[in-house]
Amino acid sequence: MLMGALATVIFALVILVILPSSLLSHVEAPPQLKRPSQQELLGRQIYISNGCIYCHTQQVRDAEITADVSSGLGNRASVPADYVYDAPNLLGTMRTGPDLFNVGVRLPDSNWHLLHLYQPRALVPWSIMPAFPFLFEHKPKAEKGDKVLKVPAAYAPKQGVVVITPEAAALVAYLTSLRHDYPIPDSPAFKESQP
Amino acid sequence: MTIQQGQVDVKQEDNSQYLNKASAMEMETYDQSGRQPVLLGFLIAVIWLLIGTVLGDLSSFKFDHPDLLSGQAYLTFGRIRPAHLNAMVYGWASTAMFSVSLWLMPRLCRTRLRWGRVASCGILVWTAGLIVGLVLLLQGYSDGLEWLELDRMWADPLLVVGAAMVGASVWRTLAARNVHHLYVSVWYVAASYPWFLIIFLAGNLPFYRGVESAAVNWFYAHNALGLWLTAVNLALIYYLLPKIIGRPIYSYWLSLVGFWALALFYALNGMHHLIGGPIPSWMIATSITASIMMVIPVIAVGINQHMTVVGRFGAMRYSPALTLAVIAAMSYTAVSLQGIMTALVSVNRITHFTHWTIAHSHLGLYMFVTLSLFGGMYYILPRVLKREWPSRRLIRLHILLTGGGMALYIIALGIGGVLQGLSLLTPGTGFEASVASTKPWLMLRSISAVIISVGHLAFIYHSYLLAFSRKHSTTQLPPFIEFKPVLVKERKS
Numbered sequence: 095m096l097m098g099a100l101a102t103v104i105f106a107l108v109i110l111v112i113l114p115s116s117l118l119s120h121v122e123a124p125p126q127l128k129r130p131s132q133q134e135l136l137g138r139q140i141y142i143s144n145g146c147i148y149c150h151t152q153q154v155r156d157a158e159i160t161a162d163v164s165s166g167l168g169n170r171a172s173v174p175a176d177y178v179y180d181a182p183n184l185l186g187t188m189r190t191g192p193d194l195f196n197v198g199v200r201l202p203d204s205n206w207h208l209l210h211l212y213q214p215r216a217l218v219p220w221s222i223m224p225a226f227p228f229l230f231e232h233k234p235k236a237e238k239g240d241k242v243l244k245v246p247a248a249y250a251p252k253q254g255v256v257v258i259t260p261e262a263a264a265l266v267a268y269l270t271s272l273r274h275d276y277p278i279p280d281s282p283a284f285k286e287s288q289p
Numbered sequence: 290m291t292i293q294q295g296q297v298d299v300k301q302e303d304n305s306q307y308l309n310k311a312s313a314m315e316m317e318t319y320d321q322s323g324r325q326p327v328l329l330g331f332l333i334a335v336i337w338l339l340i341g342t343v344l345g346d347l348s349s350f351k352f353d354h355p356d357l358l359s360g361q362a363y364l365t366f367g368r369i370r371p372a373h374l375n376a377m378v379y380g381w382a383s384t385a386m387f388s389v390s391l392w393l394m395p396r397l398c399r400t401r402l403r404w405g406r407v408a409s410c411g412i413l414v415w416t417a418g419l420i421v422g423l424v425l426l427l428q429g430y431s432d433g434l435e436w437l438e439l440d441r442m443w444a445d446p447l448l449v450v451g452a453a454m455v456g457a458s459v460w461r462t463l464a465a466r467n468v469h470h471l472y473v474s475v476w477y478v479a480a481s482y483p484w485f486l487i488i489f490l491a492g493n494l495p496f497y498r499g500v501e502s503a504a505v506n507w508f509y510a511h512n513a514l515g516l517w518l519t520a521v522n523l524a525l526i527y528y529l530l531p532k533i534i535g536r537p538i539y540s541y542w543l544s545l546v547g548f549w550a551l552a553l554f555y556a557l558n559g560m561h562h563l564i565g566g567p568i569p570s571w572m573i574a575t576s577i578t579a580s581i582m583m584v585i586p587v588i589a590v591g592i593n594q595h596m597t598v599v600g601r602f603g604a605m606r607y608s609p610a611l612t613l614a615v616i617a618a619m620s621y622t623a624v625s626l627q628g629i630m631t632a633l634v635s636v637n638r639i640t641h642f643t644h645w646t647i648a649h650s651h652l653g654l655y656m657f658v659t660l661s662l663f664g665g666m667y668y669i670l671p672r673v674l675k676r677e678w679p680s681r682r683l684i685r686l687h688i689l690l691t692g693g694g695m696a697l698y699i700i701a702l703g704i705g706g707v708l709q710g711l712s713l714l715t716p717g718t719g720f721e722a723s724v725a726s727t728k729p730w731l732m733l734r735s736i737s738a739v740i741i742s743v744g745h746l747a748f749i750y751h752s753y754l755l756a757f758s759r760k761h762s763t764t765q766l767p768p769f770i771e772f773k774p775v776l777v778k779e780r781k782s
């Protein structure tokens with residue numbers, strides 16, 4: 095009985111883990127997909143540490159069955175080749191917030207992102223995204239080399255300035271690097287994924 | 290297919306022998322043989338329940354008040370929300386399931402628990418791993434995969450060793466059995482430990498990238514639900530229903546079908562978490578097909594358990610454990626049918642990425658898993674402690690608040706999720722509409738969170754009274770005795 099029970103799981107393991115990993119290992123990065131920089135990788139780590147994935151997906155689904163493309167999340171569905179540099183994956187399962195697969199195309203402005211992280215409601219009044227003030231530093235006065243964030247009076251601290259930490263800058267670098275608007279990569283796994 | 294009726298009958302007799310003929314004294318010996326690890330596990334589980342409740346409530350309130358406690362990194366939504374999942378799944382449910390397994394095995398194998406100390410140490414090692422993992426998670430160290438956030442260097446090895454030690458005690462007891470026939474609960478419990486270890490190790494290997502990492506992620510998460518949480522809780526329900534009602538399980542054959550179909554099909558289900566996503570369509574199609582095939586085990590288990598209880602639902606008035614086991618069994622059928630529906634592309638295109646999934650999660654993990662474990666504790670603790678639960682009021686309060694509160698939670702998010710999904714499917718409305726459409730329902734969920742939490746406090750306080758107060762039980766009547774039976778006809782004699 096144990097043997098049988100183990101056999102079923104190992105069978106599933108082969109079909110869903112081992113087989114795909116050998117099939118997908120040939121997928122190559124499309125030429126337009128840039129290898130992430132050191133700073134972008136740090137930003138990705140900040141994205142993971144602070145659990146952005148619990149509200150944001152990074153995938154554009156098939157246009158035939160969803161409105162992902164028609165509502166502007168991307169110009170095409172995402173394919174395995176788009177993700178070759180991703181470890182671990184950040185596909186996500188919730189859209190409490192909008193998809194971020196092409197956020198760098200939709201919202202390329204770093205200053206927008208910085209203020210949005212500091213206080214989302216300063217830019218998007220109806221937003222339910224949490225603020226991340228801990229990615230910034232409150233200082234009585236800016237010191238040499240500090241990058242200061244301009245915050246509208248309603249959301250600014252009463253005294254002092256808001257300084258952008260390297261973590262906040264890295265996270266924004268990562269977000270603005272999320273651009274997958276190049277044409278569909280032509281790989282065997284891609285053809286495979288077409289219905 | 291010809292099932293020999295005779296054979297089935299013989300098996301049923303086996304069964305009934307098994308469930309009825311051990312003397313009370315013999316049972317007591319078995320229960321006492323596992324006293325230490327069983328009580329330890331339940332104690333730790335209840336503490337995790339409290340922690341997980343606080344984390345869940347806070348996560349819920351943050352939807353209504355996004356600026357609530359946002360100043361500190363360790364309190365940000367993106368950390369306490371996975372902390373809630375891990376505290377509830379690996380802390381509350383899994384630790385309580387260790388105790389349930391260690392209590393069931395001696396009874397069903399008719400022998401003392403073997404290697405009880407190893408099991409106790411295993412529970413402690415597991416708990417240590419979880420504490421390390423959760424502290425790191427709140428500090429911002431996460432492996433980044435949903436359900437596998439706990440640190441693979443410092444936390445996961447402890448979890449593996451801990452579960453293996455409890456599993457060793459389970460298997461050693463099985464090897465020492467004094468019965469010829471193995472009741473279906475033994476199958477589920479014994480299989481679930483090696484299953485869990487395999488999937489947990491496979492899920493945590495560090496070398497997957499890209500979409501393959503997503504495939505492994507959902508292979509693990511889905512099987513953690515099906516081959517671990519579901520397996521042990523079905524075992525418990527399969528034991529409690531016939532035992533409390535005092536008649537054998539309806540069909541031995543159906544319980545076999547249920548077990549093997551679960552093992553075969555559930556394991557292939559994982560990719561239905563990625564429908565429409567960027568993975569090869571044959572993988573998704575395999576999982577959707579396997580999801581539909583899940584009808585077989587689900588209906589087999591549903592019929593088997595229903596037919597065991599049918600006609601005796603009135604007995605629920607006398608036993609809170611039975612009440613909870615029956616609700617849990619029905620919820621298992623409900624959550625599975627909901628899940629099968631959700632795995633269909635035509636439904637999934639609406640509900641994927643929405644709060645519908647959260648409603649489904651809690652229908653499964655709360656109405657099925659958590660209520661089954663509450664039922665188990667109501668039945669097991671008095672037998673191990675040799676003391677009755679002190680207050681029927683508290684039992685009633687607990688069951689009504691948690692069951693009612695969670696029903697509200699699920700209905701609210703079910704509706705909110707569909708509205709959100711429809712809004713996301715309408716291009717041109719903008720994202721704002723989808724946020725606006727969920728707000729009232731999320732608020733309702735926060736209200737239900739408070740109701741459920743009060744229920745948890747009542748249960749925790751009551752467990753404390755049971756374990757530590759010296760006062761003798763004042764209970765004379767079972768908690769639901771005033772409730773008129775609605776599902777059985779009054780027989781006039």
Ligand code: HEM
Pocket residue numbers: 148188190341342345346348349370373374377378381382646647650651654655658659737738741742
């Ligand atoms: C006091 C009762 C509870 C409350 C208020 C509560 C609240 C929540 C909240 C707010 C979330 C996040 C939802 C989101 O991201 O949109 C969540 C997720 C989750 N909770 Fe609970 N919860 C409770 C009990 C439980 C229990 C007892 C379990 C398990 C035994 C559990 C398991 C989970 C899981 C697995 C998720 C992740 C769901 C998913 O990813 O789809 N919860 N819960």
Ligand code: HEM
Pocket residue numbers: 187435510514518519558561562580581583584587621624625626627628629630631632637640641642646649650651652653654657658
């Ligand atoms: C035949 C049985 C079942 C099927 C076919 C099924 C199907 C599904 C599907 C398709 C999803 C993904 C939804 C989405 O992301 O759009 C899902 C998620 C989930 N299911 Fe089930 N389900 C079944 C039974 C169960 C049971 C018994 C439980 C609990 C014990 C459960 C707990 C969950 C949880 C917690 C999630 C959320 C995972 C996450 O996103 O974190 N399901 N299920």
